[in-house]
Structures are given as structure tokens and as C-alpha cells.
Amino acid sequence: LDSNVSCTVENDSFEGVTQEEDQSSLYNFLYPSKELLPDDKEMSIFDHLEELRARIFISVLAVGASIIGCFAFSKDIIKILEAPVSVQGVRFLQLSPGEFFFTTLKVSGYCGLLIGSPIILYEIIAFVLPGLTKDERKFLGPIVLGSSVLFYLGILFSYTVLAPAALNFFVNYAEGAVESIWSIDQYFEFVLVLLFSTGLSFQVPVIQLLLGQVGLVSSEQMLSIWRYVVVGAVVAAAVLTPSTDPLTQMLLAGPLLGLYLGGAWMVRLTGR
Numbered sequence: 001l002d003s004n005v006s007c008t009v010e011n012d013s014f015e016g017v018t019q020e021e022d023q024s025s026l027y028n029f030l031y032p033s034k035e036l037l038p039d040d041k042e043m044s045i046f047d048h049l050e051e052l053r054a055r056i057f058i059s060v061l062a063v064g065a066s067i068i069g070c071f072a073f074s075k076d077i078i079k080i081l082e083a084p085v086s087v088q089g090v091r092f093l094q095l096s097p098g099e100f101f102f103t104t105l106k107v108s109g110y111c112g113l114l115i116g117s118p119i120i121l122y123e124i125i126a127f128v129l130p131g132l133t134k135d136e137r138k139f140l141g142p143i144v145l146g147s148s149v150l151f152y153l154g155i156l157f158s159y160t161v162l163a164p165a166a167l168n169f170f171v172n173y174a175e176g177a178v179e180s181i182w183s184i185d186q187y188f189e190f191v192l193v194l195l196f197s198t199g200l201s202f203q204v205p206v207i208q209l210l211l212g213q214v215g216l217v218s219s220e221q222m223l224s225i226w227r228y229v230v231v232g233a234v235v236a237a238a239v240l241t242p243s244t245d246p247l248t249q250m251l252l253a254g255p256l257l258g259l260y261l262g263g264a265w266m267v268r269l270t271g272r
Helices: 002-030 045-072 074-086 099-131 134-174 184-201 204-214 219-224 226-240 246-269
Strands: 091-093 181-183
Touching: 045 074, 045 099, 074 099, 074 134, 074 184, 091 184, 099 134, 099 184, 134 184, 134 204, 134 246, 181 184, 184 226, 184 246, 204 246, 219 246, 226 246
Parallel strands: 091 181
Antiparallel strands: none
């Protein structure tokens, strides 16, 4: 009985120490000491709002210029996005007057946002950089670079693997029964949503690194819930993919699970 009581007391004290460490990590993140703060000048709230307005204006201007540039080459971009199924004899048509025109606007908007995203990211970093500590600034570069690389890798993976697999499934399933003549607007709605949702889902390791850097979650805690992660990856793939075929969902769930495990490994390497 005494040994059981002592074990219980030790467990309670260990849990209390762990909670105190988590709370101290979060407190240090929200209220860093003066030694960790850089020697930047102080600004009033109105100066911050003025800077924010200027940076939003630059971001909107950059995205607008990118959209206009993409609209000038919209037909070439559309041919590239049609490539996964055009080789299989799939034809496209517009079901209403102006449908192709509005489709080119949609494609130009997505591509312009994709091209202008580095400028948006730079403006965000430049705005929040004065509020970061010296240690946080060291992690900012790798996190931003990793986030950008993972986003574009997600889009490339979706274009080369996910989209062809899903579209080939639909073409082969309809072969011999109906002729594949697809609406141009619905096709690009499917492809563009799939591309960008895959790119966003590839940000899982970045979120893990941020949580580990703050001290909210450790790598051991991330790895201990791997069973729930498997289920979550399958559910997330089912939600993110616009199609309902299981092949596309499994092709996305596999990389999501691998990215999560890789993110937990990176958190362990950082020692957080």
C-alpha cells in the first residue's frame, strides 16, 4: 500500500512538473525577457497600421500584376492543365456563352495568386519580424523556406500524381458506356481545388515545427498518437480531394502520414 501511494505521489509530481514546464514555455513565448528582444525601434499603433496598409497595398499590386500577366497567357496555361486527360481523347466544351472566358479568369486568378505568393509571404515576414525575439528570427528563415518548398512540392505532386490518377479513373470507368466530353468550368474547378488543397495539406510539418518551437507539443507526444494520425490522414484526404474515388484519397493520405512523421522527427532534431 505504501509503495502504491508513493508511486501515485511521484506520478502526480511528475505530471505537475510537466505542466509547469509547458506553462513556462508558453509564458516565455508570449512574454520574452528583455535579453531576447532585438534592439529595434518602438512604433505606435498608428505607425503599425500605416505600415500594414502599405504592405497590403504592395501585396495586392503584386498579385494583380501576376493575374494580368497570367491572363495574357491563359490559353497556354489551360492547355498545360488539360494535358493529364487530353492525351486520352477527352474533349472539353462550354455549356453557356462566356463560360470559357470566366474559366480563364478563374485560372488566371489562381495562377496569379500562386506566382504572387512569395511577395505576400515577404510582406508578412517584414511586418512581423520586429516583434520576434532573436531566437525566433533564427527559425524564421528555415520555416518560411520549408513552407514555400513544401507548398510548391504539394502542387507538383498533385499535378503529376494525384490529378492524373483521379482523372484516369473517371475516364476508364466511363469507357465504353459514355463519351468523355467534360464541362471546361467543372474540370478546372476540380483540378484547381485539388492542386491548392494538396499544397496546403503539405504544410503539416511547418505547423508541427511551430508548435514544437513554442513548446506546446513534444516529438514524443506527436509520435504517441500515430494511430489517430492515420485515421486523421484518411479523413483529411477524403475532405481535401474533390473526387470520391478511394484511389485519390489513399494517394494523398500516404504523403500526409509521411509528412507528419517527418515533422515529428524534425521537432526531435531541434531538441524541443
